[in-house]
């Protein structure tokens with residue numbers, strides 16, 4: 001069933017020049033890039049996007065990381081896009097992904113549990129919220 005998910009190439013991905021390689025994998029894996037924009041998140045928007053993690057010890061560091069440079073935000077379309085993109089990016093902790101999922105995108109361009117290069121919505125419900133967050137409620141960001 002055709003579905004949409006939200007993908008982000010995070011600041012470490014853009015600074016590390018991984019944008020073209022990641023987009024190549026996306027297209028070769030049969031996704032369509034339905035929308036895309038490069039934006040600079042401010043603290044408020046990064047904290048709001050990751051609100052579900054606000055009680056975690058890594059939250060302040062996560063907000064700092066996600067505001068450390070521009071991000072590329074994309075809406076991807078495909079059958080079962082949510083689970084398909086999550087499979088392609090691999091486990092959250094990129095240092096573990098390098099061992100257990102060496103072909104994954106996070107193994108290719110991520111570093112550790114925080115600096116993991118890319119984001120993917122974890123459910124169709126999250127995808128809907130996250131797509132709205134970036135493409136309906138942030139007009140100033142493009």
Ligand code: CMP
Nearest residue numbers: 053058062092113114115116118119120
């Ligand atoms: P993401 O999939 O975008 O969702 C939440 C983010 O929080 C995650 O990627 C990482 O960037 C970060 N994160 C998750 N777990 C940890 C952790 N244990 N330590 C530091 N950062 C984390």
